[in-house]
Amino acid sequence: MTYTTLYADTLAPEATYRLMSGIVVPRPIAWITTLSLTGVVNLAPFSCFTFVSNKPPMLGVNIGRKAGARKDTGAYILANGEFVVNIGHRGHMHAIHESSAEHAPDVSEAELLGLATVASETIAVPRLADAPVSMECRLDRVIPFGDTGAEFFVGVVTAFHVREDLLQGGKIDTRALDPVCRIAGPNYATLGEIVTLRAMAQTPKTVLASEG
Numbered sequence: 001m002t003y004t005t006l007y008a009d010t011l012a013p014e015a016t017y018r019l020m021s022g023i024v025v026p027r028p029i030a031w032i033t034t035l036s037l038t039g040v041v042n043l044a045p046f047s048c049f050t051f052v053s054n055k056p057p058m059l060g061v062n063i064g065r066k067a068g069a070r071k072d073t074g075a076y077i078l079a080n081g082e083f084v085v086n087i088g089h090r091g092h093m094h095a096i097h098e099s100s101a102e103h104a105p106d107v108s109e110a111e112l113l114g115l116a117t118v119a120s121e122t123i124a125v126p127r128l129a130d131a132p133v134s135m136e137c138r139l140d141r142v143i144p145f146g147d148t149g150a151e152f153f154v155g156v157v158t159a160f161h162v163r164e165d166l167l168q169g170g171k172i173d174t175r176a177l178d179p180v181c182r183i184a185g186p187n188y189a190t191l192g193e194i195v196t197l198r199a200m201a202q203t204p205k206t207v208l209a210s211e212g
């Protein structure tokens with residue numbers, strides 16, 4: 001087997017992005033609603049997304065810049081301290097993609113795409129009415145990374161809204177969720193085969209760091 005070795009310090013930022021977005025796959029998609037300063041619902045997808053804590057539940061999403069300026073989502077999260085991470089399903093794939101188109105700050109991508117929103121319960125930012133899962137979040141911290149102005153936004157989840165048929169004994173029915181993930185560029189994937197292996201004995205996760 002032969003390999004190509006690319007030395008990181010010889011790569012331009014765009015080349016590195018192309019490489020990493022093709023390597024770190026598949027990525028789940030945080031479909032984020034925020035409120036603009038004039039109260040318009042902003043919607044955009046972000047796939048540099050994960051969770052970072054379960055007590056309290058915390059999510060993290062990496063938001064880059066457009067020509068050096070913060071994207072609307074990042075600017076509105078900073079301004080209001082709140083956002084909703086919605087999870088779309090297979091039927092949302094086109095809307096997820098289209099919601100990444102650039103619009104003037106006060107254009108609502110949710111409205112343009114005909115996606116209804118409903119009021120959240122713990123924050124002012126509405127969630128997508130039709131999303132199988134939505135998580136209301138309050139901003140906890142913003143961590144800058146690297147030289148391009150990328151920022152990792154971490155939020156504490158204050159409420160989970162889960163479509164009723166998805167929850168079974170506190171677990172999510174992944175097949176029924178039917179999530180969409182992003183691979184490189186305008187390419188998406190849905191779930192393939194799910195393989196269930198033997199359960200591993202695990203040390204309890206719930207010991208708090210302060211007690212450890």
Ligand SMILES: Cc1cc2nc3c(=O)[nH]c(=O)nc-3n(C[C@H](O)[C@H](O)[C@H](O)COP(=O)(O)O)c2cc1C
Nearest residue numbers: 044045046047048062063064071072073100101182
């Ligand atoms: C599926 C998908 C995932 C994306 N993930 C990210 C991401 O993780 N970080 C990022 O900065 N931009 C990401 N983008 C690009 C943003 O969605 C895009 O820049 C969008 O216009 C931002 O909207 P806003 O200015 O309303 O925040 C992604 C685009 C798509 C289609």
